[in-house]
Amino acid sequence: MIDIDTVTKYFGEKLVLDRVSLRIAPHEVVCLIGASGSGKSTLLRCVNRLVAHDYGTIRLDGVAVDDPRFGKTGLQKRVAIVFQSYNLFAHMNVLDNITLAPRRVHGQSRAEAEDRGRDVLARFGMAGFAASYPEQLSGGQQQRVAIARALMTRPDVLLLDEITAALDPELVGEVLAIIRGLKDDGMTMMIVTHEMGFARDCADRVAFLDGGVILEQDTPDRLFGTPQEPRTKAFLQRIIASGRL
Amino acid sequence: MIPTAIGGISVTVVFGLMAWVVTSAEQWPRIKLQFFNIDAMIAAFPRVLQGFWVNMQVWLTVLACVLVWALVLAVVRSLRAPWFAPFRLMVVIYIDIFRGVPALLLVLLFGFGIPALNLPGLPNSGLFWGAVAMVLSYAAYVAEIYRSGIDAVHEGQRAAAKSLGLSEWQTLRYAILPQALRNVVPALMNIVVALQKDVALLSVIGVRDAVREAQIYTATTFNYSSLIVAAGLFLLATIPMARLADYLTRRDRERRLQIAG
Numbered sequence: 001m002i003d004i005d006t007v008t009k010y011f012g013e014k015l016v017l018d019r020v021s022l023r024i025a026p027h028e029v030v031c032l033i034g035a036s037g038s039g040k041s042t043l044l045r046c047v048n049r050l051v052a053h054d055y056g057t058i059r060l061d062g063v064a065v066d067d068p069r070f071g072k073t074g075l076q077k078r079v080a081i082v083f084q085s086y087n088l089f090a091h092m093n094v095l096d097n098i099t100l101a102p103r104r105v106h107g108q109s110r111a112e113a114e115d116r117g118r119d120v121l122a123r124f125g126m127a128g129f130a131a132s133y134p135e136q137l138s139g140g141q142q143q144r145v146a147i148a149r150a151l152m153t154r155p156d157v158l159l160l161d162e163i164t165a166a167l168d169p170e171l172v173g174e175v176l177a178i179i180r181g182l183k184d185d186g187m188t189m190m191i192v193t194h195e196m197g198f199a200r201d202c203a204d205r206v207a208f209l210d211g212g213v214i215l216e217q218d219t220p221d222r223l224f225g226t227p228q229e230p231r232t233k234a235f236l237q238r239i240i241a242s243g244r245l
Numbered sequence: 246m247i248p249t250a251i252g253g254i255s256v257t258v259v260f261g262l263m264a265w266v267v268t269s270a271e272q273w274p275r276i277k278l279q280f281f282n283i284d285a286m287i288a289a290f291p292r293v294l295q296g297f298w299v300n301m302q303v304w305l306t307v308l309a310c311v312l313v314w315a316l317v318l319a320v321v322r323s324l325r326a327p328w329f330a331p332f333r334l335m336v337v338i339y340i341d342i343f344r345g346v347p348a349l350l351l352v353l354l355f356g357f358g359i360p361a362l363n364l365p366g367l368p369n370s371g372l373f374w375g376a377v378a379m380v381l382s383y384a385a386y387v388a389e390i391y392r393s394g395i396d397a398v399h400e401g402q403r404a405a406a407k408s409l410g411l412s413e414w415q416t417l418r419y420a421i422l423p424q425a426l427r428n429v430v431p432a433l434m435n436i437v438v439a440l441q442k443d444v445a446l447l448s449v450i451g452v453r454d455a456v457r458e459a460q461i462y463t464a465t466t467f468n469y470s471s472l473i474v475a476a477g478l479f480l481l482a483t484i485p486m487a488r489l490a491d492y493l494t495r496r497d498r499e500r501r502l503q504i505a506g
C-alpha cells in the first residue's frame with residue numbers, strides 16, 4: 001500500500017533521512033521507534049507530503065506522492081495524520097474543527113459534513129462535546145477529537161506521531177484503545193511511539209530508526225526479544241532502564 | 246478602607262497644593278487670560294466642535310482603510326509560496342519606506358503635491374490625498390502588528406491545516422488569521438488611539454479640522470483658549486479609547502493565563 005523507496009531528506013546541510021526503505025501492506029500496522037532526532041516525524045511527514053523529500057520515491061498504491069494525479073488534495077484525503085500536540089484549531093469548536101476540511105476542501109454541504117461529524121464523534125465517545133472548544137477539553141479528549149478529524153474523509157492510511165506523548169499517564173489508555181479499535185477495523189497505520197508496550201502488542205512490524213537510517217525492522221516479538229543490531233540493543237536497554245518496556 | 250482614605254487625602258493635598266502654587270504665581274492672571282478665557286472658549290467652541298467632527302469622520306474612514314489595507318500587506322507578506330517572492334519583497338520595501346518617513350512629511354507631500362499635479366480622473370482635494378498619506382503610513386505599522394500576530398500562531402496549526410488538504414490561502418483564512426487577529430486586538434487599540442490624534446496632522450495642509458479651526462480663531466484674536474478647547478475635545482475622545490484599550494489588554498492577558506494555566 002505504501003512503498004517508501006530509498007528516501008533521502010536533508011534539512012539544509014543536515015542529513016535527516018538516509019536512503020530509507022519501508023513497505024507497508026494494506027491493513028498492516030508498522031511502529032517506528034528510535035531516539036529523539038532520529039527522523040521519525042520527518043519520515044511520517046514525507047508520506048503525506050507535509051515535508052517534501054529530496055531523493056527516492058514514496059508511492060501510495062503505486063502512485064508517487066508527488067505525482068500530479070493526486071491533485072492538490074487527493075493525497076491528504078487518503079493519508080491522514082495525527083500530531084503529538086493535537087493541533088486542534090483553537091478558535092473553533094469541536095464540530096467546526098472536524099468539518100472544516102470536508103466542507104472547505106472536499107465540497108461537502110454543512111449538513112452532510114456535520115452528520116458524519118456527529119457519527120465519528122459518537123464513535124469516540126465525544127458526542128456530548130460537539131460545541132466545546134479545545135481549551136475546555138482534557139488532553140485525551142482533544143486527541144480523540146484530533147483522531148476524529150483525521151478520519152472524517154475516510155482515509156486509507158493513518159499516520160500517528162507520538163499521539164500519547166503529551167498526555168497525562170492516566171489519559172494514555174483511552175487514546176491507545178481507540179488505536180487498537182482502528183487496527184481491528186483494518187486501518188493501515190504508521191505509528192511513531194515511545195510506548196513500547198503498545199508497539200509490542202499492536203504492531204505487525206516494528207522499525208528501528210537511528211540517525212536517519214532504518215537499522216532493523218522485524219516483528220515486535222523478534223525485534224524486542226532478539227534485536228540483531230548493537231544500537232537497537234542499546235536503545236532498548238535504555239528504554240528498559242527508564243521503565244518503559 | 247484606611248489605605249483608600251489615605252490615598253484620597255493625599256491626592257487632595259498634593260493636587261490642592263499644586264493648584265495653589267500655580268494660581269498664586271505672579272503670571273497666573275495672564276496665563277488665565279491667554280489660555281483659559283471662558284468668553285473666548287465659548288466663542289470658539291462651535292467652530293472647533295465642527296472641526297472636531299471632521300476629525301472624527303476622517304479618523305473612522307482612515308481607520309477602516311488602514312485595517313483593510315494593512316491586512317492585505319500582512320497576508321501577502323506571510324504567504325510562503327516561492328512564486329510569491331517578488332510580492333513579499335514589495336511589501337517589505339513598502340513597509341520600510343512608509344515606516345521610515347515621518348507621517349507629517351507624507352501628509353505634506355501627498356496633500357500639497359498631488360493636487361498640484363492636476364491629475365485627470367483623480368480627486369484634487371488636499372483632504373483626500375492627506376488622508377491617503379495617513380492610510381499609507383499607518384498601514385505600514387499595522388501590517389507589522391498583524392504579522393506579529395500571524396507569527397505568534399503556533400506552527401502546528403499550519404501543519405494541521407495543510408495535512409487536512411487546505412490550500413495556503415484557506416489555511417490563512419480559516420486557521421491562522423482568526424487567531425492572529427484576536428491576538429493583536431490590544432496592540433491595535435493603541436494604534437486606534439494614536440490615529441485619533443494624528444488626524445490633526447491634516448491641519449497643516451489646510452483641512453479645517455479642530456486644530457485648524459482653533460488656529461484660525463487664535464490668529465484673529467491672539468488668544469489661545471480655542472486651542473485648549475480643541476485639546477479638551479481630543480481628551481474627551483481619546484481617554485475613553487485608552488481605557489478601553491487597557492481593558493482589552495487586561496482581558497487578553499487573563500485569557501492567555503487561563504490557557505497557559
Ligand SMILES: Nc1ncnc2c1ncn2[C@@H]1O[C@H](COP(=O)(O)OP(=O)(O)OP(=O)(O)O)[C@@H](O)[C@H]1O
Nearest residue numbers: 011012016034035036037038039040041042043162
Ligand atoms: N523543519 C525543520 N527544519 C530543520 N531541521 C529540522 C526540521 N524538522 C526536523 N529537523 C531536524 O531533523 C532531525 C530529525 O527530526 P525529527 O523531528 O524527524 O526527529 P524525531 O525522530 O521525530 O524526534 P522526536 O522523537 O524528538 O520527535 C532533527 O535533528 C531535527 O532537528
Ligand SMILES: [Mg+2]
Nearest residue numbers: 040041042161
Ligand atoms: Mg518527532
